[in-house]
Amino acid sequence: MNKLEWKRIVIKVGSALIAPHGKGCSSQYLISIAQFIMSCRAQGIEVVLVSSGSVAAGSHLFPDELQQTIPIKKAMAAAGQAEMMATWDKLFDFSTAQMLLTRCDLRDRERYVSVRETIFTLLEHDVLPIINENDTIVTDKLKVGDNDNLSAIVAAAADADALIICSDINGLYNKNPNKHDDAVLIPNISEINADIFAMADGATSAVGTGGMITKVEAAQKATLHGIDTYIINGFTGSSFTKLLNGENPGTHFSSDPSPMKEHLHWMTHTSTAQGEVIVEDDFTAKLDAHSEQLTSDDLVEVKGEFAVGDTILVRRNDGTKLAKAKSNYSSCLLNFITNQEDKNFASDFQEQTGPIISDKNVALLEAP
Known part of the structure; x- marks a missing residue:
């Protein structure tokens, strides 16, 4: 791993990092991530942030709703998205931009190209794109489903060199470390096959929608596009220090040496x-x-x-x-x-x- 080779990266942050206590947004774990982003930018590395958390951030505003119906969740997302963007803005001393996407925006080639152009233009003007699924209007038919896979699609659209997926554990283990004390972290994976998927387990966060399965799916999408992918522990500040020092703090999925062409990758992994x-x-x-x-x-x-x-x-x-x-x-x-x-x-x-x-x-x- 050589951080100096990065020209552009995508970092994905989940709901558990945004609103870990269920009481709205918290900067407790975001400060380390923001410092990492600023350090990357200071070294000339362009950054795109994919941030979950709108529903988790807005849930505390609806305390009397014991049953979280779909309309209630959409209202939570609408309120929480504003709070989440405000939290990120406070952590940066440069401009940010919000991009809310649905599957329709990605599966249609013309709109997908428009998304690419917007990302590139924001980066050219030194503005940090912050991307999330548009949970305020999305339906099951239009839903990407989880922001792990969304981050891989965004990484491909942005022509990123690396995708960094923040998790609540150190990376991919040979078995679920929350259930098995003898679980062993796998630091490097050169090929994602059925055995790798078999090692992944369900979600470990109470507020997230993805688990290790979706992270491995995202890694597969990204690596096939020639994008190095890392699953790291986003709750530990040392993870980002190691990345900046050129060390691997979690699991590194090596990019495919013969990546798919951009339009064929889009057709295979994004288009419906x-x-x-x-x-x-x-x-x-x-x-x-x-x-x-x-x-x-x-x-x-x-x-x-x-x-x-x-x-x-x-x-x-x-x-x-x-x-x-x-x-x-x-x-x-x-x-x-x-x-x-x-x-x-x-x-x-x-x-x-x-x-x-x-x-x-x-x-x-x-x-x-």
């Missing part, structure tokens, strides 16, 4: 498939040959409704997911083509208009 196309089994031969051009001859069925340019899922009849891709046709037109009895019509049409998907906009999901 709006529909599906079911293909013949022998379409996998095209994937083996790295010729991922899909024509009507390969189609078995079209599912869902989607427009030109939407992300679609390509899968076999047996359910095997092969790829996510940008569709060059709408579902309406594809259904029309596939239902034509005259197969020459489809071939002639596609000779003039091109394939359904083309290889430059295909992200393979599973080797056939």
